[in-house]
Amino acid sequence: MKKVIVITILSVLLSACGADLDLLDDILLEKQVELVFPENISECTEGTVISETKSEVVFKWTSLTENTATYSVILTNLKTNTTTIIEATNTELLITLERGMPYSWFVSFASYDYPISEIWSFYNAGPGLESYLPFPATAVSPVSGASISSISTSVNLIWLGEDLDDDIKGYDLYFGIEANPPLLVEDIEATRYNEIPVTAGQQYYWKIVTKDSVGNESESTIFTFIVG
Numbered sequence: 001m002k003k004v005i006v007i008t009i010l011s012v013l014l015s016a017c018g019a020d021l022d023l024l025d026d027i028l029l030e031k032q033v034e035l036v037f038p039e040n041i042s043e044c045t046e047g048t049v050i051s052e053t054k055s056e057v058v059f060k061w062t063s064l065t066e067n068t069a070t071y072s073v074i075l076t077n078l079k080t081n082t083t084t085i086i087e088a089t090n091t092e093l094l095i096t097l098e099r100g101m102p103y104s105w106f107v108s109f110a111s112y113d114y115p116i117s118e119i120w121s122f123y124n125a126g127p128g129l130e131s132y133l134p135f136p137a138t139a140v141s142p143v144s145g146a147s148i149s150s151i152s153t154s155v156n157l158i159w160l161g162e163d164l165d166d167d168i169k170g171y172d173l174y175f176g177i178e179a180n181p182p183l184l185v186e187d188i189e190a191t192r193y194n195e196i197p198v199t200a201g202q203q204y205y206w207k208i209v210t211k212d213s214v215g216n217e218s219e220s221t222i223f224t225f226i227v228g
Helices: 001-017 022-030
Strands: 034-038 043-044 052-064 072-076 081-089 094-098 101-111 120-124 135-141 147-148 152-163 167-177 185-190 192-197 205-210 215-221 225-226
Touching: 034 101, 072 094, 081 094, 094 101, 135 215, 152 167, 152 205, 185 192, 192 225
Parallel strands: 043 120, 147 225
Antiparallel strands: 034 052, 052 094, 072 081, 072 101, 101 120, 135 152, 152 192, 167 185, 167 205, 205 215, 205 225
């Protein structure tokens, strides 16, 4: 029943004149779950070590609704870009992780692929870890998948960078109309780049490579937006 309701809402929005994509995002990303642990932008040190390379961590969240459907925890290793989906019948789940690795996670309903929670990132503690990779940057504006005004002739890109060491040195921006965009500018010290020319009706792709002071780098996913 829930899937039918979502599809119906999408159909109405997409068929409406001048459908508001931000409203569509709000519907798809409606938060029905609040993440609890592992905490966002933190080092998780509370796991149980089971080997030199692996530990077990209990993931926790709370439901903001009375929905009792089966959950899915979508977990991504941010270094290898591998994603694992694990089902849970309650709001706690024991997961085996690689030690010394950065992860992101969110909760969805089983059989759905969109978040019903925020997306959090954390490091799973590892032996002798002296320096942390920066977390992959996230798009702030435009959000990925957004549609900006068709009369726009330029765009300002804004992103968020995080690092537990707090030693981010700069960012490389890749931008273009190709799905694998080319390098536009490197060693940006701010978390924004302004006045990039765009054309009405065109879809654009961009990503950020975050670099820290000891040579660690992390690459974001590829973000998209369309003009008009």
